[in-house]
Amino acid sequence: MLSAKTQYAIHALTFLGERFGKGPIPISQIAEHRQIPYKFLEAILLELRKSGVLGSKAGKNGGYYLLRPPEEVPVVDVIRQMEGPISLLPCVSKKFYESCRVCPHAEPGCIVREFFRQVRDSTLHAMEGRYLSELLDPHALKE
């Protein structure tokens, strides 16, 4: 299951996506509208900025904004950024590979590994090619 942090991140990003091109949006506005604890959200947005998803502007009239249009922000990147691996085992992860502490089998030809590689492929297939724009509320004011 996704952590609260990742879920908050997604909702903050959709909020910013719905307001793309309207300049910086302050944390307080996102926190209020999406019911996210202010300070927790602050940490999340900082992380998303450091990982290159968001830009920010300090000072009066400052806030956060998407660096690229929602059509170009892959959902899977956001999940990986906040949550870590998509895979259920470290030994089948593409982006976070580690050998299995726990597994007694030799890796090439490990049959358990093969099963979880197929699961990962299937999960990833549903995620890849999907963008933030697809998660925006169609009823959100988009003038």
Added chain:
Amino acid sequence: MLSAKTQYAIHALTFLGERFGKGPIPISQIAEHRQIPYKFLEAILLELRKSGVLGSKAGKNGGYYLLRPPEEVPVVDVIRQMEGPISLLPCVSKKFYESCRVCPHAEPGCIVREFFRQVRDSTLHAMEGRYLSELLDPHALKE
């Protein structure tokens, strides 16, 4: 990612699967061969017995054994039993449904929910119809 507990459970079950029909196997034997801390494994096997996957026999010549042949033990059941939901959000879980604390949208028609329902479907598709028998080491002594 799967917890160590779930990974241990899978490896213990494959061990028992490779010895199906040979009577009860004591914890100590599984723990040694699969390099799992004895007391932790004990708790795991107890849980698998209570959930109806394993049977046990106390006393001399006792131990644990699969209640049904490995061909009839769905892998997805084991994962759910040990790890909980397959879904990434509680609001799209089939077996562990809960409403989203965190989500601001109304559930029917929530577009984020729809995305994660598709992800769950895809993951589940790769898991369902797969059985413990497919995870057994083909080189394991099967006389």
Added chain:
DNA sequence: TTTAAATCCTATTAAATTGGTAGACTAAAT
């Protein structure tokens, strides 16, 4: 140039989860 509105950043904390251990008790076989 002062002030207010923002982000930046480090540290801290409380609660929950995870991984693992201890030890007394019960059951069965010889």
Added chain:
DNA sequence: ATTTAGTCTACCAATTTAATAGGATTTAAA
């Protein structure tokens, strides 16, 4: 009776998660 084995409750340490505190810094505008 003894030995071998599972049962069960409780406990513990480390880590992670969720959240908070508070000062420093940046910026725009009064």
